[in-house]
Amino acid sequence: MNHDHLATEVISQAIPSNAVVDWKHLGLSSWKDISYKTVKGNIFYPLAPDDDLMFSNIDIEDIAIGLSNKARFNGQIDFFYSVAQHSVHVSDLVRCPMLKVRLTALLHDAAEYVLGDLNTLLKPLFPAFRVLESRVQMQIHRHFGLEPETSEFLHKEIKLADNRAVLTEKRDLREKTRNDVWAGYEHIRPDTARIMPLSPEVAKRLFLDRFEQFTSE
Numbered sequence: 590m591n592h593d594h595l596a597t598e599v600i601s602q603a604i605p606s607n608a609v610v611d612w613k614h615l616g617l618s619s620w621k622d623i624s625y626k627t628v629k630g631n632i633f634y635p636l637a638p639d640d641d642l643m644f645s646n647i648d649i650e651d652i653a654i655g656l657s658n659k660a661r662f663n664g665q666i667d668f669f670y671s672v673a674q675h676s677v678h679v680s681d682l683v684r685c686p687m688l689k690v691r692l693t694a695l696l697h698d699a700a701e702y703v704l705g706d707l708n709t710l711l712k713p714l715f716p717a718f719r720v721l722e723s724r725v726q727m728q729i730h731r732h733f734g735l736e737p738e739t740s741e742f743l744h745k746e747i748k749l750a751d752n753r754a755v756l757t758e759k760r761d762l763r764e765k766t767r768n769d770v771w772a773g774y775e776h777i778r779p780d781t782a783r784i785m786p787l788s789p790e791v792a793k794r795l796f797l798d799r800f801e802q803f804t805s806e
Contacts, residue, residue, distance in 0.1 A: 610717045612636040625703055627651040633703045635721055640728045647732040649800050655702030657793035663708055666762040670786045672698050672706070673796040675754055680799055682750035682780060685743075692803040693735055694747045695796070700725040733804070752777050757784060
């Protein structure tokens with residue numbers, strides 16, 4: 590049995606989760622000295638002192654482009670499978686039919702469009718990253734009219750759908766490790782449908798279509 594996921598929880602408890610990077614400690618003249626520009630020209634300021642200053646604008650197409658070009662499992666899969674397609678799958682698997690719930694599920698990894706992703710096992714070793722990831726995710730939620738922080742119930746629902754999607758990916762996209770048993774996942778079942786990986790362009794379009802569907806009412 591693979592105990593890596595349990596080890597992650599132990600490390601998480603040992604390392605403070607409030608480690609915020611102060612631009613002054615980096616020898617910078619301003620928090621604007623470090624910025625990132627998206628393909629559409631929108632600017633992300635990771636060291637912004639206030640959440641409202643982190644983005645010049647949040648564009649759903651920027652998010653779709655970023656997630657559709659990023660591979661799941663840090664690329665350790667047999668076929669390219671994007672975070673965008675994974676996000677759509679999670680929005681399909683979440684049990685609550687309410688559009689805002691499905692939109693929250695669709696956007697559950699949206700912060701990765703500017704931050705990329707760290708392996709789940711590594712995140713506890715970088716507490717400042719976890720804080721930034723949380724800030725970005727909450728700001729994305731605010732921008733699209735969602736609650737900044739999801740309720741405990743909603744978090745559990747989306748996490749269950751996410752875990753089911755992960756196990757489906759392990760089964761269909763990681764042949765050599767598909768039979769590994771992950772601690773904490775023993776009672777979770779993958780989707781019955783098999784994954785058909787899409788190209789980045791098709792996954793981007795599917796992601797945007799779902800976003801339009803969930804925000805049209």
